[in-house]
Amino acid sequence: MxxxxxxxxxxxxxxxxxxxxxxxxxxxxxxxxxxxxxxxxxxxPMPTFEELENPETNLATEVISVDGETLGKYFKENRTPINFEDLPDHLVNALVATEDERFYSHSGIDARGTLRAAIFLGQRGGASTITQQLSKLLFTDPNKSGTFNRIIQKVKEWVIAVRLEEQYAKNEIIAMYLNKMDFLYNAIGIRSASRIYFGKEPSELNIEESATLVAMLKNPSLYNPVKEQFKDNSRQRRNQVFVQMEKNGFITPQVKDSLQELPLVTNFSPEEHDDGIATYFRAYVQEFMKDWIEDNPKPDGSSYSMYRDGLKIYTTVDFKMQTYAETAVERHLQNLQKEFNRQNEDNRTSPFRDIEASEIESILQRGMKNSDRYKRMKQRGIDEDSIRASFNRKREMRLFSWEGPIDTLMTPRDSIRYYKSFLNTGMMSMTPQTGEIKAWVGGVNFKFFKYEHVKQAKRQVGSTFKPFVYATAIDQLHLSPCDEYPNTPYTIPRGRHGVTEDWTPANSGDDYGGNKTLKQALAESINTITARVINKTGPESVINLIDKLGIDTSKIDPVAAIALGTPDISVYEMVSAYSTFANKGVYVKPYAVQRIEDKNGTILYQHQPESRDVLSAESAYVTIKLLEGVTQFGSGRRLRLNSEYAKNTEAYKRAVTGYPYAFDNPIAGKTGTTQNQSDGWFIGMVPNLATGVWVGGEDRSVHFPTIAYGQGATLALPIWGMYMKDVYADESLNVSKEEFEEPDNLSIQINCDEISEEDLEGAEEKTLEFEIDF
Structure with missing residues (x-):
């Protein structure tokens, strides 16, 4: 060559x-x-330094009870971030072992893993680090299709991952990643996931629960532990997490083997807006927040968002007391509804009574126009005839029942009538001295009954109004509970106190005769003596008093008949007004929100108490002593079913089986029953807690046929009794059993000798006669 x-x-x-x-x-x-x-x-687009420092994310606003429990959230994405310190070690170890073994040694990109993935074309695992996954979740769009777009996305992930590593510590990256992940079922972020899938905070998770959540990171749907068809996948993937933990030295082979044998156990607790505890209260707080947000912009002029800004709303509601209140409502109304349905079996116009067919039709038409279905169709421009016709066509529906939801075929018109048949309730409990609302039950089931009965609804209050009349007389005229009046028919003539024609109120059961002290008159709800008292004070003075007690008087006319409880008043107003008597005559406006914080803990709102002097301490205390008589020998006597006389009666034995109250501490309270038994009330107070309960149908024509079941002592008082039994059993709540504090220099006589043994037995017998045997 x-x-x-x-x-x-x-x-x-x-x-x-x-x-x-x-x-x-x-x-x-x-x-x-x-x-x-x-x-x-x-x-x-790439994130700026500021965006890297504060990644935009949708954070749920959390509603927190006074004892630190989460009552609920408002969210577009149900995410409540937590710090790395709140994560258990085994959760972090499971995450690193499974998703990124060299997490603590790389700077955002795992070169070794990337090379392996390139050589084996991903057959031996991917190369995406935890930091890359976080960058993808935070700043890139995973929805773009096509090979070129996917390559560009991957490049951007790498760049952002490196920048994140420069900006944040490793532990911060882990916390951010777990806070951002979507675990399905509104479980966005590790805190929501641990609460929804296991009913506990992340710090309370055990190792197998942590492994189950980490297993979901690969594919939350395919490895979901509550989807029946994927439970096997979930368990197998969880066990693979244990393999990775053993491989990386976090657990021993023996521990791995024992953990892999454990069954897959969850405690699934979905967090929907309509589910959980205090649903009606949360709806009230939501409205409070809307008003607050409107009046309080951010420093830059933009508006806060309940659904994205991660606010924390600290409320006055006590989680335990709220639970006891909801339990009492459910226990009593579930039984009461059975009896109500039984008594309606032969009622041709069920559930309505005492009204004509035309009035029933008006109620149904009104219900139709108030329905969401009607409003939606109207907004879509559908004509009236078509809308009405749609209410007569059967369709699949899920209906409320006390035994659980019912799936059925029914016309919307029939469903309106069906829901009218349920008795509903409003209940509120507050601390008289501070105005803190401790429990709020606005109805029987928020998902099916959106109308709220604590503050939104106003109903006739019946005899629960009478203490306002007596308090006015005590404050203005210095009347004593021991003052006597004849229990005889009494007429206020036409032209006096707004009376258009002679007014002679009748006593319940036409019960007349002898003299009665004011204490007896209030305890036995004697109408004639109440009429005598308002004739002395005048209705204007009574209205002036209740206005100072926080009751809206704009629609209450100054007529003598208000003495018997004709005004419509809310549970919220009644409880706050009664609380003034327990607070020595000082009205304190009820409140529910203590403070609002932003996601960084900065206080944005702090409650400022509102109070005013309304009655003298003496007048308030004397009114309390009158109200104590109601529970001593009046319509509230069943709260004290513990005397030797009562124990020898069959009625007592039946009552104790259902409601064993037997309270022996001072209780000031009043029952109320309105015309045709449409509304039943009981408001009861101990020195540091006032609670009011209303029970009735949505429409006044929905009621029991007789006073036996339709009186306040049967409809509402049992809820108060069951609630207070649970409250007193929980000593951590420190609810008082003491006497109401007597003011100094009491000048009005309060100790009367008028309550004889015969009176007690007679009142007790009358009370027990109407006791329900469920």
Missing amino acids: SKTSTSEKKKGFKKYILGFWILFFAGILSVFFIFLLAGWGALG
């Missing part, structure tokens, strides 16, 4: 070598240039 040929071959070989290195370095420079372009934002 000639020297020329050899030389040419060497030159050709050098060209190939040179070409290879040129291509190699060009490739490196190209990759470098691509990353540089991505960093400059040439391949699409």
Whole structure:
């Protein structure tokens, strides 16, 4: 071979070598240039330094009880972030072992894992680090399709991952990643996931629960532990997490083996807006927040969002007391509804009574127009005839029942009538001295009955209004509970106190005769003596008093008949007004929100108490002593069914089986029953807690046929009794059993000798006569 040929071959070989290195370095420079372009934002928007420092994310607003429990959330995404310190070690270990073994040694990109993925084309696992996954969740769009777009997305993830590593500590990245993940069923973030899937806070998770959640990170649907068809997948993937933990030295082989044998156990507790505890209260707080947000913009002028800004709303509601209140409502109304349904079996116009067919039709038409179905169809421009016709076509429905939801076929019109048949309730409990609302039950089931009966609804209050009349007389005229009046028919003539014609109120059961003290008169709800008292004070003075007690008087006319409880008043107003008597005559406005904080803990709102002097301490205390008489020998006597006389009666034995109250501490309270038994009330107080309960149908024509079941002592008082039994059993609540504090220099006589043994027995017998045997 000639020297020329050899030389040419060497030159050709050098060209190939040179070409290879040129291509190699060009490739490196190209990759470098691509990353540089991505960093400059040439391949699409990239997060700024400020965005990296404060990643935008939708954070749920949390409603928190006074004892630190989460009552509920408002959210577009149900995410409540937590700090790394709140994560158990085994959760972090499971995450690192499964998702990113070299997390603590790389700077955002795992070069070794990337090379392995490239060589084996992903067959031996991917190369995406936890930081890359976080960058994808925070700042890139995973919905773009096409190979080129996916490559660009991956490049951007790498760049953002490196920047995140420069900006945050490793532990912060782990917390951010777990706070951002979507675990399905509104479980966005690790805190929501642990609460929804296991009913506990992340710090309370055990190792197998942590492994189950980490297993879901690969595919929350395919490895979901509550989806029946994927439970096996979930358990297998959870066990693989244990393998990874053992491989990385976090657990021993023996522990791994024992953990893999454990069954897959969850405690699924969905967090929907309509589910959980204190649903009506949360709806009230939501309205409070809407008003507050409107009046309180951010420093930059924009508005806070209940659904994205991660606010924390600290409320006055006590989680335990709220639970006891809801339990009492459910226990009593579930039984009461059975009896109500039984008594309606032969009622031709069920559930309505005492009204004509035309009135029933008006009620149904009104219900139709108030329905969401009607409003939606109206907004879509559908004509009236078509809308009405749609209410007469059967369709699949899920209906409320005390035994659980019912799936059935029914016309919307029939469903309106069906829901009218349920008795409902409003209940509120507050601390008289501070105005703190401790429990709020606005109805029987928020998902099916949206109308709220604590503050939104106003109903006739019946005899629960009478203490306002007596308090006015005590404050203005210094009347004593021991003052006597004849229990005889009494007439206020036409033209006096707004009376348009002579007004002679009748006593219940035409019960007349003898003299009665004011204490007896209030305890036995004697109408004639109440009429005598308002004739002395005048209705204007009574209205002036209740206005100071926080009751809206704009629709209450100054007529004598208000003495018997004709005004419509809310449970909220009644409880706050009664609380003034227990607070020595000082009215304190009820409140539910203590403070509002932003996601960083900065206080945005702090409650400022509102109070005013309404009655003298003496007048308030004397009114309390009158109200104590109601529970001593009046319609509230069944709260104390513990005397030897009562124990010898069959009625007592039946009552104790259902409601074993037997309270022996001072209780000031009043029952109330309205015309035709449409509304039943009981408001009861101990020195540091006032609670009011209303029970009735949505329409006044829905009621029991007789007073036996329709009186306040049967409809409402049992809820108060069951609630207070649970409250007193929980000593951590510190609810008082003491006497109401007597003011100094009491000048009005309060100790009367008029309560004889015969009176007690007679009142007790009358009370027990109407006791329900469920």
